[in-house]
Amino acid sequence: MTSSPLIRALDRGAVGFVLVLAAIGVLVPLLNLMLPPTSAWQVPTYLVALWGKYTCYAILALSIDLIWGYCGILSLGHGAFFALGGYAMGMYLMRQIGTRGVYANPILPDFMVFLNWPELPVYWYGFNHFAYAALMVVLVPGLLAFVFGWFAFRSRVTGVYLSIITQAMTFALTLAFFRNNFGFGGNNGLTDFKDILGFNVQAQSTRAALFAISVLALIIAFLICRTIVASKLGMVLVSIRDAGARTRFLGYRVENYKLLVFTLSACMAGVAGALYVPQVGIINPSEFAPGNSIEAVIWVAVGGRGTLIGAVIGAIAVNYGKTTFTSGTLAPYWLFVLGSLFVLVTLLLPRGIVGTWHHLWQKLRERRTAAANPQVAAQAEPTPKPAE
Amino acid sequence: MSSYERIIAVVFALGLLLASALAANAQGANAQSYEAALAGFTKDSFNDTDDAINAVAASGSPLALQVIEALQDGRLLFTADKVFFTDQSGTLLDAASGKPPATAPTDAQPVRVNNRLRRTIEAALGALTLMSPDPAKRVEAAQAVFKSHEASALATLEAALAKESDGRVKRALSEAHAAVILFQDDAKEEDKLAAVTVVRDRADQDARGLLAGLPSGQSPAVQKAAADAIASIDNRLAMWSGVQNAWYGLSLGSVLLLAAIGLAITFGVMGVINMAHGEMVMLGAYTTFVVQEVIRQKAISLFIPFTDIGFRIPLPFDLSIDWSLPIAVPLAFLVSGFIGILIERGIIRFLYGRPLETLLATWGLSLILQQAVRTQFGPTNKDVSNPSWMSGAFELGGITITYNRLWIIVFTLAVFVALLGLLRFTRLGLEMRAVTQNRQMAAAMGIRTARIDALTFGLGSGIAGIAGVALSQIDNVSPNLGQGYIIDSFLVVVFGGVGNLWGTLVGAFSLGIANKFLEPYAGAVLGKIAILVLIILFIQKRPRGLFALKGRAVEA
Numbered sequence: 001m002t003s004s005p006l007i008r009a010l011d012r013g014a015v016g017f018v019l020v021l022a023a024i025g026v027l028v029p030l031l032n033l034m035l036p037p038t039s040a041w042q043v044p045t046y047l048v049a050l051w052g053k054y055t056c057y058a059i060l061a062l063s064i065d066l067i068w069g070y071c072g073i074l075s076l077g078h079g080a081f082f083a084l085g086g087y088a089m090g091m092y093l094m095r096q097i098g099t100r101g102v103y104a105n106p107i108l109p110d111f112m113v114f115l116n117w118p119e120l121p122v123y124w125y126g127f128n129h130f131a132y133a134a135l136m137v138v139l140v141p142g143l144l145a146f147v148f149g150w151f152a153f154r155s156r157v158t159g160v161y162l163s164i165i166t167q168a169m170t171f172a173l174t175l176a177f178f179r180n181n182f183g184f185g186g187n188n189g190l191t192d193f194k195d196i197l198g199f200n201v202q203a204q205s206t207r208a209a210l211f212a213i214s215v216l217a218l219i220i221a222f223l224i225c226r227t228i229v230a231s232k233l234g235m236v237l238v239s240i241r242d243a244g245a246r247t248r249f250l251g252y253r254v255e256n257y258k259l260l261v262f263t264l265s266a267c268m269a270g271v272a273g274a275l276y277v278p279q280v281g282i283i284n285p286s287e288f289a290p291g292n293s294i295e296a297v298i299w300v301a302v303g304g305r306g307t308l309i310g311a312v313i314g315a316i317a318v319n320y321g322k323t324t325f326t327s328g329t330l331a332p333y334w335l336f337v338l339g340s341l342f343v344l345v346t347l348l349l350p351r352g353i354v355g356t357w358h359h360l361w362q363k364l365r366e367r368r369t370a371a372a373n374p375q376v377a378a379q380a381e382p383t384p385k386p387a388e
Numbered sequence: 389m390s391s392y393e394r395i396i397a398v399v400f401a402l403g404l405l406l407a408s409a410l411a412a413n414a415q416g417a418n419a420q421s422y423e424a425a426l427a428g429f430t431k432d433s434f435n436d437t438d439d440a441i442n443a444v445a446a447s448g449s450p451l452a453l454q455v456i457e458a459l460q461d462g463r464l465l466f467t468a469d470k471v472f473f474t475d476q477s478g479t480l481l482d483a484a485s486g487k488p489p490a491t492a493p494t495d496a497q498p499v500r501v502n503n504r505l506r507r508t509i510e511a512a513l514g515a516l517t518l519m520s521p522d523p524a525k526r527v528e529a530a531q532a533v534f535k536s537h538e539a540s541a542l543a544t545l546e547a548a549l550a551k552e553s554d555g556r557v558k559r560a561l562s563e564a565h566a567a568v569i570l571f572q573d574d575a576k577e578e579d580k581l582a583a584v585t586v587v588r589d590r591a592d593q594d595a596r597g598l599l600a601g602l603p604s605g606q607s608p609a610v611q612k613a614a615a616d617a618i619a620s621i622d623n624r625l626a627m628w629s630g631v632q633n634a635w636y637g638l639s640l641g642s643v644l645l646l647a648a649i650g651l652a653i654t655f656g657v658m659g660v661i662n663m664a665h666g667e668m669v670m671l672g673a674y675t676t677f678v679v680q681e682v683i684r685q686k687a688i689s690l691f692i693p694f695t696d697i698g699f700r701i702p703l704p705f706d707l708s709i710d711w712s713l714p715i716a717v718p719l720a721f722l723v724s725g726f727i728g729i730l731i732e733r734g735i736i737r738f739l740y741g742r743p744l745e746t747l748l749a750t751w752g753l754s755l756i757l758q759q760a761v762r763t764q765f766g767p768t769n770k771d772v773s774n775p776s777w778m779s780g781a782f783e784l785g786g787i788t789i790t791y792n793r794l795w796i797i798v799f800t801l802a803v804f805v806a807l808l809g810l811l812r813f814t815r816l817g818l819e820m821r822a823v824t825q826n827r828q829m830a831a832a833m834g835i836r837t838a839r840i841d842a843l844t845f846g847l848g849s850g851i852a853g854i855a856g857v858a859l860s861q862i863d864n865v866s867p868n869l870g871q872g873y874i875i876d877s878f879l880v881v882v883f884g885g886v887g888n889l890w891g892t893l894v895g896a897f898s899l900g901i902a903n904k905f906l907e908p909y910a911g912a913v914l915g916k917i918a919i920l921v922l923i924i925l926f927i928q929k930r931p932r933g934l935f936a937l938k939g940r941a942v943e944a
Contacts, residue, residue, distance in 0.1 A: 074744045151928040160661050160743045161931060164878045165924050171875050172920040175913050290875065294751050301748060335759035342752020346745040347738055 009230035017309050018219055025215030029208035045204045048211050052279040054316045055214040059221050059272035061299045061315035063265040066225045069306030071261050072241035077166030078269050079293035080173050081141035085270025088140055090190035090283040092133030097194050111185045121183045137274040138267045145266030153255035167290045177285035189284025201278050214275045221268050225308050301345050304352025422447035423484050429499050430466045438508055445512035451486050453516045460509045465496035472496055511538035518548040523557050530560035537567040563590050567598055580610045588617035591624040628786030633904045639793040641900025642800040646855040648877035652892040653848035655881050657824050661747040664754040666870025668849045672720035672856020673865045677770045679716040683707050710775040720853035728849025732842045762867040770865040796858050820844050879923050885933030
């Protein structure tokens, strides 16, 4: 085959999915901005921000699906990369406040003035430039993932051990960011943002633009993931997932493949966090909480791991459910629903929504071909089950 | 009687006479000096009052204490030539005789005091209470003198020291004496050196402060002795603070061990990741709460879950809250163990061989259990009280040991030993080990592996429940109780080595102690972060923990 990996990656389902996403990314902001608020078709601004948030979660879910669904690495600390990206963006937004803060200090953010910091700490330098902050959004989570993964994969920490130490990592970061003298606003985090690139973050148009950018980022992330899994690299990843030792004996450097995809996934999570912060208007240490990371894993499980599209659908579906439940009288029951989701999906729907759909579709097709041509069906190999 | 003997008798009698005369004379002199001292209060000048206080205190009169206390409270009155005071009941008394005066004075006014005088009064009172009949008061007074090292107390101190027989008071007195000597410019060098030794042997913060605050102008030998003593005290203090840290570490380690030991069974022996383990601990703690509530209300309230519909059965007998823990321990074991078996039969058995799925499913369970408890008992902390035998503390050398921590350590070790014994000596333990080591072979030998799985999981959960009873004594009983322990417990098990109870023991105590020794340098939070980072690095180095089961598997 001579076609480029990107072309190969775009099968019918993927193209359709990208088109739907693109349509949403264009239509929703347009319907929000162009129509008067009285119109029945007008999308309210709060919905734009809410769906922008879901989109960021979907990027995070994609990044988890890439490593869990295709490489068998269950990270229970991906929320940490998401939050680090968020903090990098939050630091840029803090510096943009300038003299409009409560203490009107042109350099120091409010919380530093409040805590009597004499000057800006070195690691805050440069965050007044958007380009630098954008670089850090990708670099900081990527670097942490690289160092962490380098240690972990080289010494062949796998399976639940890896899950537990990733969870310990995000727990350690939670504790660190809760500290006031760590320089990131303690348990209040970073908030009260004013501008992003000169635009008011509260403005309707900015929110619509951020939504469009988030959807664009989701499309790009999806295409990157799709390209990877459809390439030879993706094949190696799947073989590492299904038979890690055998792949190593075949001569592949398993740890390098894992490290590459883990770092890439962390960078994606960082971008998701960076887009998330201006839309929700706050970032605080609770984003690092281990519970968040595990919740993100269940989005992928609900949607169907190893499907990419499923991760996006799962993230949006679960979070839509969460919003619906927690904003009504059913709020105390949300945790029952979420908990049951964890249990029922793992027990009854291990393939997730999209995976089950694919499975049923395939069975139906097999039955049709079997009816039309019994010989071919007999020769057809059973689809290999992914190792857990 | 010979003449010789007679002479001796006469001399002896004379001697006796003389001695008694001298004694009478001395008493008379004392009484005179006391009355003379009292006159100082009539001058209405601060300096004279100051002298009078010291003279009264030194006079040894039985009234001295009353008079100076009266002065302190502003109850001491004076006229042109006499001094009076009112006692506690308000009766006016003559200070010279201690009896009500024949004629009440008309122009008496209170003796005025200022801050300088108040200090003198306190020192004088300290010196006077050195003679108190109550040993505890004497020690207190000696401590006060040790801190003030007031020179005026020296005479009283020496007198008190001479007739003191209680060893503890004597030590306190000699320390106070040494402190006064050290602060006297004209004391002899060898006295001062001896005093330094006495103070050094006291070896606490106060002793160090005293030596460090010595006035300048000491002889070189004394200076050197003081410096050596400070160094020696510092060593002692460092040692005690080390002992203190080790004790706190043991205490934390026992808590970690208690929380992790059930996990060592489910995760270590069965290989099942039970994220709801913390909730089993939480259920144990709530069982304790319910038991205490039943004891308090003297009735068992039964109700349909999540509603208020129910009825009460009054207890036919009265029970002390001290019994709550012995009752709660088996109950918590049963409650958590039963729920554990339900979880194993209902969920986990379908997920064997899929550890990551087990992890997610049990995490979901933990959310459900937390929310169920929150709905039933409310989100706030529940009040679980300490039984009387678990409250209080005692001093051991330089550290304070609380009974609840001590009991928890003892209890943890008891649970650990019981568990080891169960695994080693019972049929269930034998079958558990068999299933762990080789499931197929065990099944071939006729062991019902499914039943053993359920019982093992129930055992691990039940022990978590017992841990909850203990943790309810030192932690807040809230729906989030378990979450705080889950990550720590996993780290303990992974650090110690999966499938090895001794590894869990060593892991828990070394983590606990390391944590407490890091805390003074790094603070509680940074210390914890450092421990987490160290464990993460450690797992890289030894992915199977401290005491890994030896094997040749490529992948576990």
